[in-house]
Amino acid sequence: MKPLTLDGSTGEGGGQILRTGLALSMVTGRPLHITRIRAGRPKPGLMRQHLACVQAAVAVCGGQAEGAELNSQTLVFTPGAVRAGDYRFQIATAGSCLLVLQTVLPALMLADGDSQVQLSGGTHNPMAPPFDFLERAFAPLVRRLGVGLELQLQRRGFYPAGGGELVARITPTSATMQPLAPVDLLERGPLHNAWGEALVPGLTRNIATRELEALGQRMGWTFESGQLRQPPTRQNEGPGNALIATLEHAHVTEVFCQLGERHLSAEQVAKRLVDEVRAYQRSSGALGPHLADQWMLPLALAVWRSGRAARYTCSEVTQHTATNAQTIALGLPVRVQITPVERAMQVEIQPAP
Missing domain, CATH: 3.30.110 (Translation Initiation Factor IF3)
Incomplete structure (x- = not known):
């Protein structure tokens, strides 16, 4: 070959x-x-x-x-x-568990039986999707292809200490007796719910309060409405800080995250997060820039296996996404076409002729 x-x-x-x-x-x-x-x-x-x-x-x-x-x-x-089974991977130096999972997930989606993957390392890392993004935004889309994907967070791990743990359970299409079926995702639909949360394990609660207050002022969210939250800390977590915004639309949930850093004030972290959310809201695309990137390979696999084209719209095509499109087209018999549409970009994946 x-x-x-x-x-x-x-x-x-x-x-x-x-x-x-x-x-x-x-x-x-x-x-x-x-x-x-x-x-x-x-x-x-x-x-x-x-x-x-x-x-x-x-x-x-x-x-x-x-x-x-x-x-x-x-x-x-x-x-x-590829062999279905129970796997455990430990990522040194607080490397991202989620990036390791995304490396093996496509293969296990097509395996001949159920798999469980236990990962330890970082769950909230710079330059990597946080656990909350995979659980709320990415996994529901994978399930729409006909694959079972359940994620369980056991402990958060922040860079550089790490120490996070999660479990992924994957039920491939062979087990469900359903074909891998591509889906179109062209509209995000009405907004059903939106909220922000501050994670501050091992740090003073004042950081979370300031971040959430700044986020609420900019987004019009309040503590009283339940739109500003501080989830409880699990045992042995931290130290670390992440400010997360979740937007639940009818057809897609988007998650945006900013990590706190020593040289950034709580207000600066909140402003960075709001800037991300506002950029998405100004667009009509269904997916944000990170989900548009992460969704491309699972959808391309469904197009390849089914022989049917699929499309989605997104707020932005980053260089990361464009590079991923080029790589996928080299590795699978598919074509990835990216075109501008009104206030968005459209990605169409077609079986190669």
């Missing part, structure tokens, strides 16, 4: 090319040869978090990997048969 050859410096030049490449290799059985890994980053090559993705892929399909070592910029990955 012809290898999937990828240049890791393409487009945004980060770890997404590696993760998508590994996922495509596992689902198609094509060997992966990737060079110039993370060439667009200040420290190129494989970091510990990316090694965790490679090691997870090896475990899930019994594959082999050459070049799987710290700072390596070249990897040759030869997949085996």
Whole structure:
């Protein structure tokens, strides 16, 4: 079988090319040869978090990997048969659990039985989707394809300490006896609910209060209405800070997150989050920029397996998303077309002729 050859410096030049490449290799059985890994980053090559993705892929399909070592910029990955089962992956240095999960999820979506994946490491990381995003925004869309995906957060883990734990339970289409079915998502629908929450385990409650007050002032949300919340801290969590906004629309739920940093005031964190939410609200696209990126590969798999095209609209196509589209088109017999529509962008994925 012809290898999937990828240049890791393409487009945004980060770890997404590696993760998508590994996922495509596992689902198609094509060997992966990737060079110039993370060439667009200040420290190129494989970091510990990316090694965790490679090691997870090896475990899930019994594959082999050459070049799987710290700072390596070249990897040759030869997949085996994907095996359903119970897996446990520990990500060192508070690397993102969610990015490791997204590496193996496409393969386990198509496996011959149920799987459980336990992950420990970071659940709220810079440059990675937080757990709340996957649980509320991403997983419901995956379930619409006919795949069972249930996520359970056992403990939050913030960078750099880590210590978070979560469990993902995946029921593939083979178990449900339903085909992987693509869905169109062109409109977000009416807004049913919206709220903000501040996570501050291991920190003073005053930080959460200030963040929520600033968020409420800008969004018109109040404590009395239940739109400003501080969830309880689980045992042994922290320290860390995340401010999250959730918008529940009829057809999609969007989640936006800003992490607190030492040099940022609570008010600055809130302003950054509001800026993200307002950018989404100004658009008519169904998905925000991060969900548009994360949704592309599962939907492309459904298009490939069903032979039917599918579309979605989004508020923005980032360079990250454009790079992902290019990588997917190299690895699957599909075409990804991105076009502007009124106050949004449209992504259409079609079976290759």
